[in-house]
Each structure stands twice: as C-alpha cells, then as structure tokens.
Amino acid sequence: MENLFSVRMRAAKENDGDERGIHISGGEGLRLYHQIQELAEELLQKALTHERGKPDTIHLSIEKVKENPVFVPPISIKNHEANTVEGGREVACQLLRNIGISENSIQSALQHMKKPKSIRGAALIDEVSGLRLDQRGDKGVRVSRMDWDVESLRFMQKSDSSLVHQRAIEASALANKVAFYPEVVAELCWSDDPGYTTGYVTGQGIYHRIPCLKESGNASGGRVFFIRHDVQNIEDLIHRLERQPVLIGWEKKAFE
Ligand code: WAQ
Ligand code: MG
Ligand code: MG
Ligand code: MG
Structure with missing residues (x-):
C-alpha cells in the first residue's frame, strides 16, 4: 500500500x-x-x-504515517428519535445504562459535557466510579490518525442515508476507531458547535444517533470515553488512540 x-x-x-x-x-x-x-x-x-x-x-x-494502518470494519448505525433535550438525554442515559455504565459514571459524564468551556479532546472516565482516568485536564485526549476507507464509505452510504453529511462521516470515523479498542466500553458525544444538536452514544457495536442532545445556540459539548474498570495501562490506550493509524472499512473489497 x-x-x-x-x-x-x-x-x-x-x-x-x-x-x-x-x-x-x-x-x-x-x-x-x-x-x-x-x-x-x-x-x-x-x-x-x-x-x-x-x-x-x-x-x-x-x-x-510510518506504520501500516489497521482496517476496522464499521459498526452499525441506529437512528433514535427525541423532540426535547430532556427526551434526547434520557435516550442517551438509558442506552448507557443498558450497556452497563454505572449511574455515577453517567452523571460524571453529563457534568463534563455541560461545562461551558469546551476542550479539544475527550475525557476518559472509569465506567464504574466515574473518575477521570487521563491526566490531560483541559486538553483532553485527541483521537487521531483515522479516516474512512473511501470505497468502504461509499458502500456504507448505499444503505445509510445519515452517512452523507460531512459531520456524520467525521464523527463516525472517530467513533469507530474508539469503539475498536476493547478497553473502551462506550462513548457519549455531542458537538460544541452551537448549531448542531444531534449527538451519539456508541457501545456494544452500535452507533446510536440521537437528536436534541442540547439546545440550539448552546456552545458546550464534548466527548467522554467510558473505560473498563479493570484497565491497567491507561497510557498505552491513550497512545493507540492518538497514534495508531486506522482506516474504517474493509481491506479486501469483499463487498463488491
Ligand atoms: N478526539 C477527541 N475528542 C475530540 C476530537 C478528537 N479528534 N474532536 C473533537 N473532540 C471533542 C472535543 O471536546 C470537541 O469539543 C467535542 O468532541 C465535539 O467535537 O452522526 O461534530 O467536532 O450526525 O464539534 C456528532 C453527531 C457530531 C454526528 C459531533 O463534534 C452525526 C461533532 P465536534
Ligand atoms: Mg469535529
Ligand atoms: Mg470497545
Ligand atoms: Mg466542534
């Protein structure tokens, strides 16, 4: 290649x-x-x-990029409905509960997301205690070196209409890379862009798109990765999130 x-x-x-x-x-x-x-x-x-x-x-x-990229087949996408912020957040919390995230951890994630000052990376928190595990403070962990494999994206777009918007393409590339690591149990995200109110929860192999996760005009948002309670080496996980090159899709065009 x-x-x-x-x-x-x-x-x-x-x-x-x-x-x-x-x-x-x-x-x-x-x-x-x-x-x-x-x-x-x-x-x-x-x-x-x-x-x-x-x-x-x-x-x-x-x-x-000096390392060969890993191909990660995309998780499936499920679209949810909500008409109010309260309703959207309830959908998100219920999904996280079903995935097995503790109530403490869910509340700690919501607190992080509501902070007025948005950070450029994600917060890693323990799935049980809700404690922050990365030492990155206001910087957070910025996931990097991922993209869709172009032909795999085209294939996915035939069956999923949400994957036409640039924002959904970018967000799902990131979410797929993050979900690939077994240490990450789930992710919660909504944008810090005031005009974009749809966000998502991933976990157990599904990207759940949820509308109405915040009021339009609100400039707070972020990303939280829920990390397995028994993870020993958080620095190694952070290194892979930041550095390992990942293409979302299939290396062999088995789908053609
Ligand atoms: N690594 C870690 N965290 C990031 C990264 C990254 N590469 N990029 C953004 N973040 C964090 C950071 O705290 C931002 O403030 C926050 O996420 C939101 O980023 O299916 O557009 O790029 O329609 O504003 C989700 C729904 C859209 C997409 C999310 O987020 C869909 C979005 P934004
Ligand atoms: Mg973005
Ligand atoms: Mg995972
Ligand atoms: Mg943004």
Whole structure:
C-alpha cells in the first residue's frame, strides 16, 4: 500500500492566562500524497469559517504515517428519535445504562459535557466510579490518525442515508476507531458547535444517533470515553488512540 499522510488541523482563540486558548475547531484525515492539498484546503476553510468564531491560531500539520494502518470494519448505525433535550438525554442515559455504565459514571459524564468551556479532546472516565482516568485536564485526549476507507464509505452510504453529511462521516470515523479498542466500553458525544444538536452514544457495536442532545445556540459539548474498570495501562490506550493509524472499512473489497 502507498504511504498515507496524517493531515490535522486545530484552531483556537486566545484566552487570557491560558496559553492553549479556547477550542474553535479541529479535523483530520489519512490521505495519499496527491490528496493532501485537497484535504488541507478543506480543513483550512473549516477553521476560517467556523460558527464558534474566528481563531487566533491555526495549526495545520502534515506527517507521513510510518506504520501500516489497521482496517476496522464499521459498526452499525441506529437512528433514535427525541423532540426535547430532556427526551434526547434520557435516550442517551438509558442506552448507557443498558450497556452497563454505572449511574455515577453517567452523571460524571453529563457534568463534563455541560461545562461551558469546551476542550479539544475527550475525557476518559472509569465506567464504574466515574473518575477521570487521563491526566490531560483541559486538553483532553485527541483521537487521531483515522479516516474512512473511501470505497468502504461509499458502500456504507448505499444503505445509510445519515452517512452523507460531512459531520456524520467525521464523527463516525472517530467513533469507530474508539469503539475498536476493547478497553473502551462506550462513548457519549455531542458537538460544541452551537448549531448542531444531534449527538451519539456508541457501545456494544452500535452507533446510536440521537437528536436534541442540547439546545440550539448552546456552545458546550464534548466527548467522554467510558473505560473498563479493570484497565491497567491507561497510557498505552491513550497512545493507540492518538497514534495508531486506522482506516474504517474493509481491506479486501469483499463487498463488491
Ligand atoms: N478526539 C477527541 N475528542 C475530540 C476530537 C478528537 N479528534 N474532536 C473533537 N473532540 C471533542 C472535543 O471536546 C470537541 O469539543 C467535542 O468532541 C465535539 O467535537 O452522526 O461534530 O467536532 O450526525 O464539534 C456528532 C453527531 C457530531 C454526528 C459531533 O463534534 C452525526 C461533532 P465536534
Ligand atoms: Mg469535529
Ligand atoms: Mg470497545
Ligand atoms: Mg466542534
């Protein structure tokens, strides 16, 4: 296989007394050399026109991936219904309970999601105690080096209409990489973008899309990964989340 490049962007606004600033937007992909420019332009455009505001700093980084990517077959997508934030959050909490997440841990996740200052990465919390396991504070753990395999995505799009929107494509690539690791029991996510209120819960091999997880206009959101209580080496998991190249899809085009 030809070399892949990791193309990543993050944009932030300055904030007094905090060198990292306030998170505006981020994004990324794994592409071949001749596709770098197209993705870099898309990401730059995203940074410059984001509804969270004009950034003061934009980091764009492009790096050859030396390790071979792992192919991860996508989990299935289930669409849920809700008309109110209360209803949407109840759907999310019920799904997390069914997956086996403790009430403490669910409440701790909701507290994290409601914080007004959005962080650029995810919080890793214990599925039983709800305690934060990563030591990353306001930075969080930024999952990186994942993308859809293009042909596998096209195949999935034939049967799932939600996978046409750029945002759902990006979010599901991340969610699929995260769900691949056995240490991660579940994930809860909704956007920090004020205009986007649909979020998801993943667990037990399903990406549950849930509308109405927050009020429109609200700029808080985030990601929580619920981690198995018996995990010994959290740093090793974080390393794989950040560094291991993953393509979502099938290596052999068995589906053609
Ligand atoms: N790694 C870890 N956490 C991240 C990453 C990443 N690569 N990117 C974003 N986050 C965290 C961070 O705290 C953001 O503030 C938060 O997630 C939300 O990110 O099926 O668009 O990119 O329709 O604003 C979900 C539903 C959309 C998609 C989620 O999130 C669908 C979304 P955003
Ligand atoms: Mg995003
Ligand atoms: Mg898992
Ligand atoms: Mg956002």
